[in-house]
Amino acid sequence: MRIVSLLASATEIVCALDCGHMLVGRSHECDNPAWVRQLPCCSDPAFDITGSSGAIDAEVRRRLHAGEPLYQIHTDVIRALEPDLVITQMHCDVCAVTAAEVERTGACAHSAKQIALSASSIEGIFNSIRLVAEALGVAERGEALVRSEQQRLQAIAEKTSHLRRRSVGMIEWTDPVYVMANWAPELVEFANGEPVLGRKGQHSTAMDGSGLLEADPEYLIVAPCGFNLERSLAEQSRLEEYPWWGQLQAVRSGNVAFADGNLFFNRAGMTMAQTAEIIAEILHGVDSANDSHTHWHRMEAPVTESEGLPMRSSF
Numbered sequence: 001m002r003i004v005s006l007l008a009s010a011t012e013i014v015c016a017l018d019c020g021h022m023l024v025g026r027s028h029e030c031d032n033p034a035w036v037r038q039l040p041c042c043s044d045p046a047f048d049i050t051g052s053s054g055a056i057d058a059e060v061r062r063r064l065h066a067g068e069p070l071y072q073i074h075t076d077v078i079r080a081l082e083p084d085l086v087i088t089q090m091h092c093d094v095c096a097v098t099a100a101e102v103e104r105t106g107a108c109a110h111s112a113k114q115i116a117l118s119a120s121s122i123e124g125i126f127n128s129i130r131l132v133a134e135a136l137g138v139a140e141r142g143e144a145l146v147r148s149e150q151q152r153l154q155a156i157a158e159k160t161s162h163l164r165r166r167s168v169g170m171i172e173w174t175d176p177v178y179v180m181a182n183w184a185p186e187l188v189e190f191a192n193g194e195p196v197l198g199r200k201g202q203h204s205t206a207m208d209g210s211g212l213l214e215a216d217p218e219y220l221i222v223a224p225c226g227f228n229l230e231r232s233l234a235e236q237s238r239l240e241e242y243p244w245w246g247q248l249q250a251v252r253s254g255n256v257a258f259a260d261g262n263l264f265f266n267r268a269g270m271t272m273a274q275t276a277e278i279i280a281e282i283l284h285g286v287d288s289a290n291d292s293h294t295h296w297h298r299m300e301a302p303v304t305e306s307e308g309l310p311m312r313s314s315f
Contacts, residue, residue: 001136004042004083006073006097009125009269010117011036013132014087016270017141024081027097029226032263032271040081042107043097044072053224053235054175060094071097075107083112085135090116092203095225095266119268120182121201122153128268152273153190156280160192166283169197169217169250172204172225172266174235177242179207180223184265187272191279193219209244219283220250221296223261229295232258236299251299257282259296 004025005011011030014023020033025042046069047059063070070093078086086108088099099116108114115135117128126146133142168188170180181198188195196215198204204225222239224232236258239245250256259265259282264275277288278296287293 001085002081002083003085003087003136004078004081005030005087006043006102007087007089007117008032008096009119009128009267010087010089010132012267012269012271013129014136016145017129017133017136017138019136019138022136024083025078029096029262032269040077042074042078042081044074046070046072049226052175053173053238057173057175064093069101070094071101073097073101073105073107075105078107083108086112086114087132088114088116089118091118091120091268117268120203122183122186122272125183125268125272126150149270149273153187153276156273156276157190157192159286160280160284163192163284163286166193166219167196167215167217168193168219168221168279168283169212169215170195170221170223170265171197171239172223172261174222174224174238176206177208177212178204178225179212180204180221180265183268183272184275187276188279190276191283193279193283209242213244213247216249218250218253219255219257220248221257221259221265221279221282223259223265225261225266227261228263229258229260229297232261233297254299256299257296258299264295 001022002024003022006027008029011026012032014020015033023039026036026039027043028041030036049056088102089096090099102108119125119128129146130142133139170184172178172180179197181202181204185195185198185200196217222232224235245251264271280286281293
């Protein structure tokens with residue numbers, strides 16, 4: 001079977017099922033495992049995504065209102081690859097290439113099968129694994145992979161169960177501020193945290209400063225959608241422009257962590273359990289065997305005005 005995956009999490013799932021050799025093409029976002037970057041790229045953003053979070057949001061909104069595409073699909077590349085299966089998604093119109101976009105461009109030959117994943121919960125991610133495994137003819141392997149991931153999550157829960165439960169808020173975008181939902185609150189619970197922003201199983205939503213101040217979690221995790229750790233860290237300056245930012249107890253106490261959103265918090269794939277491990281490290285200092293500490297940095301607590309120094313970050 002020849003597979004073109006236009007979804008990073010689907011590429012991870014295919015490889016975790018020991019079917020990576022079937023991949024012949026990928027999306028511009030597919031980067032895990034690293035070797036998949038050698039595959040032909042079948043998509044690209046339709047606009048410059050190197051700007052500020054505010055500029056990106058404004059352009060996305062403009063394009064959605066105008067009915068313009070967010071992604072360029074390289075139909076000629078996909079057709080030349082002659083895939084038997086094309087994997088897309090139908091959960092979010094913004095975050096990745098959708099099934100509707102592929103249909104509109106006619107990138108798939110009539111003989112190619114297309115499946116679209118949609119996950120708003122941990123069980124939804126497990127169902128995505130099952131769906132891909134069934135499409136590849138390795139259903140039993142899919143069930144084994146689901147059981148393995150369930151055991152990893154349960155191990156994290158057991159490792160943190162005796163520790164004090166901390167309230168946690170997660171930020172998925174900084175301008176405007178979006179609080180993280182979908183499967184992320186469930187991962188917080190596995191790490192013995194209390195999610196106070198964003199509801200599990202629902203889409204992430206915008207929230208103003210008053211809502212954040214009312215919830216006022218003990219810990220904040222900032223992991224913007226599609227941003228790696230370096231870009232996430234750069235968002236601190238934008239957050240500090242909000243008049244309410246310095247009033248949050250997590251900011252005052254130095255319990256703000258910036259994390260790799262692209263590879264972990266925003267991806268419904270095989271990094272899910274490691275994301276829970278990252279949360280456990282942030283909340284409880286629990287070490288993992290996966291070098292999770294390299295994927296996030298804690299912001300230092302602001303010093304007092306009497307010391308005459310500004311807020312700063314540790315790297």
